[in-house]
Amino acid sequence: MTETAQAAVPHPAGRGRIHSPSPLGDRLFRGLCQGAAALVVALFVVLVGVLVWEAWPAMKATGFRFLTDSTWDPEPSHRKFGALAFVWGTVATSAVAMLIAVPLGIGTAAYLSEVAPRRVRQVGSFLVEMLATVPSVVYGFWGLAVLAPAVQSAVTFFGGPNTGGLGILPAGLVLAIMVVPYVTAVSFDVCRSVPSAQREGAYALGASRWQVIWHNVLPYARPGIVGGCFLALGRALGETMAVTMLIGNRPDIKLSPFSMGNSIASVIANEFTEATYDLYLSALVELGLVLLLVSVVVNSLARVMLWRIGRVGVFRPLGERLRSVFGRKKYKADPERNGRPADPPATGPGEAARNFRRAMLVDRVMGWVLALCLAVTVGFLLLVLGYVVYRGVGGINAAFFVNMPAPVGKPGGGMANAIFGSLTLVGLATLFAVPVGLLAAIYLSEYKSGRLGAVVRFVGELLSGVPSIVVGIFAYTVVVRPMGHFSGWAGAFALGLMMLPIVMRASEEALKLVPGSLRQASFALGANNWQTVMRVTLPAALPAVITAVFLSVARIAGETAPLLLTASSNQFWPSSPNDFTPSLPVYIFNYAVSPYEDWHRQAWAAALVLVVAVMTLNFGVRLLAGKRVVLAGQAA
Amino acid sequence: MSGIGRTAVAAAVLLAAGCAGHEGRRLNAGGSTFVYPMMSMWAHEYYKAKDIEVNYQSIGSGGGIRQMTAQTFDFGCTDGPMNAEQLKKAASVNGEVVHVPLCMGAVVPAYNLPGVSEPLRFTGEVLADIYLGKVTKWNDPALAGLNPGISLPDQEIVVVRRSDGSGTTYVWVDYLSKVSPEWKTRVGVGTSVNWPVGIGQKGGEGVAGQVRRSVGSLGYIELTYALHNDIPFGLVRNREGAFVRADLKSVTAAAAGALTAIPDDLRYSITDPPGRDSYPVSGTVWAVVYVNQPPAKGRLIVDFLRWVIRDGQRFCAEMDYARLPEGLVERAERKLDLIQAGNRPDTAGDRNP
Amino acid sequence: MTRFIPQMTFGRSGASVQKQSPAARNDRFVVHDASFWYGPKQALFDVSLAIPERAVTAFIGPSGCGKSTLLRMLNRMNDLFDGTRLTGRVLLDGTDVYAPGLDLADFRRRVGMVFQKSNPFPKSVYENVAYGPRVAGERNRRRLDHLVERSLTRAALWDEVKDRLHASALELSGGQQQRLCIARALATDPDVLLMDEPASALDPKSTQAIEDLVYELKQDYTVVIVTHNMQQAARVSDQTVFFFEGRVVEAGPTEQVFTRPREQQTEAYVTGRFG
């Protein structure tokens, strides 16, 4: 980086003649960037195409019954595939999750942004982001071990049936805990971006803090908050591991609060590897396609909402719009009076004062309610983390880091190969995602990208909303099958595909933060686009780009579902990325479902290592990089 | 072996992009999750003895069959034999497939009933009725009649079963459909079925955990899960009318009892076998492997599998798996001989690194 | 124009600043020895001044000298910043504005504020003006209608917006938006109106409208206006306070400050030799 920066200064030893920039290099570079951008679109198109192709036999066999029938009977002589119950389970759990997560997340965000002292705000927003980095397998096990028994005792107390604490409600609850950080983080960001002039204007009119939050900050931030909620909804819909452990896996469609269900992602995860005939497999892929469709719709809505932030003025509050349509008669001037106000109507003595006193009371109460939201959100984090530490710390020792896995009963087994494999997979994924994502971002921000740019941006958003299990199916079909075996390449491709949109979006934001004056200065000195990007824009944006990369690494390091279908695993050292490649998340999963206490301990130790690693990465990046940099990095 | 040393060496190897291959020293296999712990033990011991790596991935029996068929694995492991359709598909890819039994296990009805200390007695019919949702209470006359002297609570039976496709499920429903005509017509046999009732949990550990946590629950799990989790499990009445407790001997007995009935291709089911000592809900893990192999790889596969069914059997007991009866080992070995016989020089090209 | 007599009060509860009979000089605000810090940075040094009733007081001085800070001190808007500190006293009608237990919301309604950059809420014109009364507990639709019309009329905006009261305030022009903000401040019946460079972002015509408005308003209100623009100060104000580097250099009748400044710095500034 320093080299590049120095290179920007004309070499003093030069003979004074300036080489005019080569137009060929510029054209090549432009082509490269354009190619990367097109690749992003192509990948998504191919992904959809592959899924449709694979799902085609099932579509042909079941037709629309797939979505209207709730009988799922894969028994080889029955072969009935109706997904309605799974669609219901997916929607119901997500709805429960949103009902809890939206108020909680917005409350937490409002508290952090509008009420909390600076210290609390910094620590609180950091903790909330930590909550987003815990791998979902961990939430699942926590839910089973801690939440389900608690739910069951509550249900028993109220005379409900014995379901072992499983069902739509507990699954939705864990989902809520998983998506609260997303709602909170986005809401917090948009609340912070509400101009302080808005707040000051309201305070100057004597509004209480709660009135400012309720009448000014939240309405102003609403499009962004709604967008954040849709993003969270997208995640909830695609979540696999935690839901499958808690939902009860019963294809019921019931409205009782104690009812169990099953979700699309959970059926795929449960049955994909055991699908014993082609139609069955195809039906599972079709489930994936349905899930993809739902996520795409939800994410598109989210993005449209987020885009509206920029046009707050046009966005009239819903209440006002309703009032203007259905509401009481609007106040119209009386032309007779010619601009002189009518006589004031009689004052109801004390009425306004009473209302005002009530407003003040509401202000105090809501202050506490918002603080409670933060306490609950952070409380969840501490509960989950505490549990991981409690289960995992016993399994951490030197052997864990340096030894190979050992069979049950043999002491001193470790996960050296899995740690190494995870590093390899994440490293390769980064090598794939960063150049492509960065070049595409350069294309978006540094060239007049027009139509293609809009398409690339939109597809990027869609890609980031593709559920990880669907990415796994895709990578399996296009890499594992043609290659003939599982491999690190396939795993890295899947992980890279998940990283790509994050890197692209964050890099674009980072490049946009580079002041335009810097670019213009470079152009004014006769540099062409490619020189300007390489020597001025990119070096200036580099810290933010690096931050974004690390944050996205943290986000994919805990992924399990796609790796099961791609890298598989290995009890030994992988000989090359072409070999079966072990990883921590897959080992966590395999060991956790075994009957042996010894392996359980190691699984929890691995979970602890993973969580600590991801958090260290997050924390380190935040510590090293400036606030501005992190903001850009988080843009994704 | 020094772990740090290995880490450093392997890292160096990888970083130098030196794909120092493991050809000739590595087998890739996978499938049945049930046999995964056993297999990791075998792989460990075999590596110590022969310096050959056997990488086994527990991705489920169906996955094992699918990946073996696609030649992604050198061999697959499955808790249920391949069916005609699967064999036909494999034949179109790379020809004939043989089944080699490796070891056996029992599936037991485990329950959580505090206050009941003696093991409960079940029959196949009652178990089928419970899983059909016809017997819903612990103190149902059908259950009480089998267990005189045990006071069963007036409590709902919380039925727990696997949610993922599984060979354990296959064994369980295979047994139920042998003893209950209604089960056979309404639900049938498969690694995943359309369950009339019950909470689904992922994996044997999921079911075991659910049973342990939830009072009044009943679930089917592999014997090892019951033993390692200290979950009580019931006796099941076999065909001769004896209530048998699942243990390693009663499972081996089941296979021995069924030996004469085992077909030539070794695709058998030993649920509901004859013999007074036989435990009726037992299953086998098979290795499935193409007869047609490149010579070097064929040799590796055969050597390993032969070791497993001979020397490897002595590790079974300590892992709570049941060994193969002597007669079956010999028949399995004859299958392995087929693989070597299938070597053809023109398929020498190796797919794997 | 008839004199405006406040007829309505909004929930003035016990702890609020009570209206008191004006002191001898009819000073509304009195500031005693006030110093102010943003964190470690001191922005005001021992400022003392008085702001007379029903007159326009102008704060002038070079940019960054603390005019806005003092203005924001008067209605306690500085409370919104973390880590600020104040010494000295600020009295409104003889009551300490920073006394503990003061009802801040009620106090701020008595001291309206108009900001340098107009900041209408992204709501309708009507809702903008009705905001203050609403948060004060006014629910009666007819009284609100009345207040909105009266405030807009006072702010000389009524004729321009009477046909689009329910259109978004952001569709108004810049000058209209600023007058809307004034109307919004007037709707709570303040005694004092603080204006921080209200016309600095406006074109000459809108500036003229605002200046006329200020002139009108002083009939009924106590107005404090911060301005950069010497002519403006000279045109609209009765009293002028000149600030320099966080200190009050000179305060007095506008005419005297502009024509016979006592301090040399003042003279230099008003004659345009620096700043």
Ligand SMILES: Nc1ncnc2c1ncn2[C@@H]1O[C@H](COP(=O)(O)OP(=O)(O)O)[C@@H](O)[C@H]1O
């Ligand atoms: N929110 C703030 N935080 C820190 N310093 C501030 C803040 N607002 C103003 N200042 C500083 O206080 C001093 C006075 O500012 P201000 O009152 O805005 O000046 P004026 O309005 O006369 O231009 C300036 O040096 C300014 O940098």
Ligand SMILES: [Mg+2]
């Ligand atoms: Mg100012």
